[in-house]
Amino acid sequence: MCYSAQIWADYRRYKRAYGSEIDIATFAELFWSRLANPKIIIPRAVEASFDHPTNPDEQRIKDLIDQHRAAQAAAIEEDLFKQKTRLAEAERKLAVKLTKAATESKRIATDKIARGHNRLKDLNRFELQPRDSRIFPGHYAPVMIMEDGRKVVRLMRYQCRPAGKPTFYDEKYPGTYNARKDSLTGFWRGQFGYTHGLMMVDVFYENVDRLGGNVVLEFHPEPAQPMLVACLWSKWTATGQPALLSFAAITDEPPPEVAAAGHDRCIVSIKPENVDRWLQPDADRLDEQMAILEDPVRPYYEHRLAA
Numbered sequence: 001m002c003y004s005a006q007i008w009a010d011y012r013r014y015k016r017a018y019g020s021e022i023d024i025a026t027f028a029e030l031f032w033s034r035l036a037n038p039k040i041i042i043p044r045a046v047e048a049s050f051d052h053p054t055n056p057d058e059q060r061i062k063d064l065i066d067q068h069r070a071a072q073a074a075a076i077e078e079d080l081f082k083q084k085t086r087l088a089e090a091e092r093k094l095a096v097k098l099t100k101a102a103t104e105s106k107r108i109a110t111d112k113i114a115r116g117h118n119r120l121k122d123l124n125r126f127e128l129q130p131r132d133s134r135i136f137p138g139h140y141a142p143v144m145i146m147e148d149g150r151k152v153v154r155l156m157r158y159q160c161r162p163a164g165k166p167t168f169y170d171e172k173y174p175g176t177y178n179a180r181k182d183s184l185t186g187f188w189r190g191q192f193g194y195t196h197g198l199m200m201v202d203v204f205y206e207n208v209d210r211l212g213g214n215v216v217l218e219f220h221p222e223p224a225q226p227m228l229v230a231c232l233w234s235k236w237t238a239t240g241q242p243a244l245l246s247f248a249a250i251t252d253e254p255p256p257e258v259a260a261a262g263h264d265r266c267i268v269s270i271k272p273e274n275v276d277r278w279l280q281p282d283a284d285r286l287d288e289q290m291a292i293l294e295d296p297v298r299p300y301y302e303h304r305l306a307a
Contacts, residue, residue: 002177002178002204002205002206002229002249002251002265002266002267003136003137003177003205003206003207004134004135004136004204004205004216005134005135005199005201005203005204005205005229005249005267006130006133006134006201006202006203006204006205007043007133007134007135007141007142007199007200007201007202008133008142008199008200008201008202008226009043009045009046009048009049009132009133009141009142010045010046010048010049011046011049011142011153012049013200014142014144014151014153014200015153017200018144018151018275019151020144020150020151020152020153021150021151021152021153022152022153023152023153023154024057024058024061025057026154026155026245027061027154027155028057028060028061028064030042030140030155031061031064031065031068032064033242034064034068035064035067035068035071039138040140041138041139041140042139042140042155043132043133043134043135043139043140043141044128044132045128045132045133046140046141046142046155047065048128048132050062050065069123072123073120073123073124076116076119076120076123077120079112079116080113080116080117080120083109083112083113083116084109084113086105086108086109087106087109087110087113089105090102090103090105090106090109091106094106133202134205135158136158137158137159137174137177138157138158138159138177139157139158140155140156140157140158141155141156141158141199141247142154142155142199142200143155143156143197143198143199143231143233143245143247144197144198144199144200144279145195145196145197145198145233145279146196146276146279146280151279154245155245156197156233156245156246156247157244157245157246157247158177158246158247158248158249159174159176159177159246159248160176160177160179160191160232160233160234160246160247160248161176161234161236161244161246162188162190162191162234162236163190163234163235163236163237164190164236165236167238167241176248177248177249178248178249178250178251178265179191179192179231179232179248179249179250179251180250180251180252180265181250181251181252181268181293184232184250184290185286188232188248190234191232191233191234191248192232192281192286192289193281193282193283193284193285193286193289194281194283195232195233195234195235196230196231196232196233196278196279196280196281196289197231197232197233197247197279198228198229198230198231198270198275198278198279199229199231199247199249200226200227200228200229201226201227201229201267201269202220202224202226202227203218203219203220204218204219204227204267205217205218205219205306206219206258206261206263206265208261208262208263209262210262215305216305216306217261217262217263217303217304217305217306218303218304218305218306218307219258219261219301219302219303220301220302220303221269221297221299221300221301221302222299222300222301222302223299225297225299227267227269227297228269228270228271228272228275228297229249229250229267229268229269230249230250230268230269230270230278230292230293231247231248231249231250232247232248232250233245233246233247233248234246234247249267249268250267250268250293251265251266251267251268252265252266252268252293252296253265253266254266255298255300255301257300257301257302257303258301258303261303266301268293268296269296269297269299270292270293270296270297271292271295271296271297274292274295277289277292278292
């Protein structure tokens, strides 16, 4: 299972590498929806793509990002005020009498104040860090698809809810951020051969059980190269609810070095020459699509403990 990945967050990288276009309208719609829906999580590095807008559409998205950050800052400041009030009250009580409750209240308030200041500092920084490009299930990421013969990049949620399924599908099948290759013609038959996409990944992360407990390993290909991760996607709609674009990364049996590290699945990175064929599937020729997945790029995956 690919539980986390460091992605190509800047849509311009897709444009430079593959001549793809950005679906600016769906980007703007998602950033607008995020203002009222905290469940919409967009990586910081995706936001950075709009730090220097070059046209009115990009400026609109920049304004929505600024509104979102201002709302976050206001919420943090409000909580800081509450915690500072709590700290002052705890210190007042402790000045009169040492009690376990007041001591604990002081400790909690002090910790939350420190975290609040760190969150504000992080919110206001400009330099990007590797974690700003990292996604987890439920986060949104750029996905390249083919539409009317042209490559298009859209933001999609990394957990697929197939069209026609109920909203509780997300909870019933929480692992649908990955699509097993051996279940493509079964569980994923509504997407395999119909709606294919690609997510560009530089690094992926996996949870692995070790003697000391669970650890997170960081895997990266050697020689270093972007991974063109094969994906399935869907557009979910329902009366009275906003449309949802979501996707799943296809996984297969792991190569020996990934298995030796303790993990039993691995994302499928297709060869560059197969990009167009993968993005324009023929549901009547699924064997050709499967052949692309069975002949992936095969680097050696180095690993280390994630920071």
